[in-house]
Amino acid sequence: MNKFAHVYPAMVTPFNKDESFNYETAKKHADWMISEGISGVGIMMAAGEYQSVSLEEHKQYVREMVPYVKERGASVIVGCTRERPEDVVELMENAREAGADGAMVLPSFYYRMDQKELFEHYKYINDHSGLDIMVYNNPHSSTPISTETMAELYKLEHVKMVKDASMSIDVMTDYIFEANKTEDVNVLCGCDYLLYQAYATGATGWVSMTANILPKLSAEFHKAMIVEKDFEKGLDIFKKLYPVVNMTERFPKPTQAVKYILEEVYGFEEGICRRPRRGLSDEEKKHVLESSNILELSKEYSQRSTGVM
Template sequence: MNKQFQGIYAVVVTPFYEDGTFDVESAKKNLDWLIEQGVQGVCILGATGEYQSISDEEHMAYVKEIVPYVKDRVSVIVGASRERPEDVVKLVNNIKECGAHAAMVLPSFYCHPAQDEIVEHYRYIEEQTQFPIVAYNNPGSAGIEIGQDAFRQIMALPYTAIVKESSGSMQKLTEVLIDAPEKVSVFCGCDNLAYESFADGACGWICMLANVAPKQCVDLYQAVYVEEDLKKGKEIYKEILPALNVLESFPKPVQALKYGLSKKGLNGGYVRRPRMELNEEEKTYLSEAMKFETLR
């Protein structure tokens, strides 16, 4: 485990105004609340933060505004996935300059790179930036899975600090945990496998639900990973599992979280195209299925 990176990292939504511009003040208020609730870190501009829907210039401007606001209070990871590694390098160097603590990077998506090309993708980015990198395995988003041998090579690179394992396979997570060197933290990346992942040895969780239930997510991490109290952890998990299952199955998880924030008196803002706002039927379903009133 890399002791710099452990615990609950809320992968935060990005509030937009209706015209698509950033609502920075709402973003800051949401971050203040998350920090008050005890999260160990935040992940800005992950998929939940709609990184795919903003330009490189917008990405860099938002990072310059948000990262300095929180970097001295909590650990900060920033998503920097792009198809071209040269674009990733540009974003990561800006992230580094603004004082964040790591950058999260998928393999190049859509082109379905071979395993040696995945390794080279991370090698190139680390050589060009010399900055801590989160190697992110998410076959559903990238269209390709990082294999075990490729993972070993990536984790041996000097700036690989974290692996975010989002394949949905506990066997895969176990393989990564067994192979991970001391300098690499292994994080859960599937919301509805958090309990199992902590019990298996994952030391952190980059977590969607923490946007609206940060206290319970922190309590789950504390009970299962820190205290090794599986019974206590299971009771907490039972409270939040319905909401976790919704986030991993409902086709509009970003909108669900933004709606949930409105139930907390906070503001998740609008989404950007191609996403659409929730209709009344969807809001009713989410209120019943996620039980926002029980989340804290």
């Protein structure tokens, strides 16, 4: 099977009240997701609050968690986005030394580059690190990557993956069809509610908020679409996932929502979110549970559910 054909939960990072990392909970969460069928894990992505940790904290967490997950047989992608490409390379080399399979890198999220600058940004990273790269297209927080520029990025030695979070199936389709002209570039869905359309068009994987809280069902969807090539079965699973994928993409506080569900429904001690994120109100908590149908789904698709209301 393709090296990067996996569901990668964009794993949330549990913090203690003093803002230190809660490695015990992080490892329990990773163990649970892998035991439910997940074969890849994303560490220090946006859901993991990478923006709110220092370079040294990032490196510390990666050095602890990447070997732990790799020992359990899962692929690991580490989010290494920073404004300065030199910092990106520093984080990527740390991830490579820790054993990661790749790094997810967003373009500069403050300065809006033109397409030539964008290519040069990734070329610098490509030329200064030996780790495979997941190019992250997210025009809502950084410069949109044109199909023409993406085609040029595919030619770089270490560019092996693309995560598209444009929320536009036509953009993802263009990336997929362009990738089909190459031998070893994968396009992964980065928009949970476009999951079925992405896989049906040729995406080989999924970087997922939802897989944090429904790992078994997420893994079953991937297996149906990629391994079994049973698109009808995949559509049935997607329909079950749809309330959750809608919530994780459309609710404005997805990291807090996922952490709340992990605590309330599954009993994990996720702790706080770092600033600027704050916890959910009672009204928001109620909305998250009811709109996602997570209580019913967790009881059906996980042995861990506590069903707490």
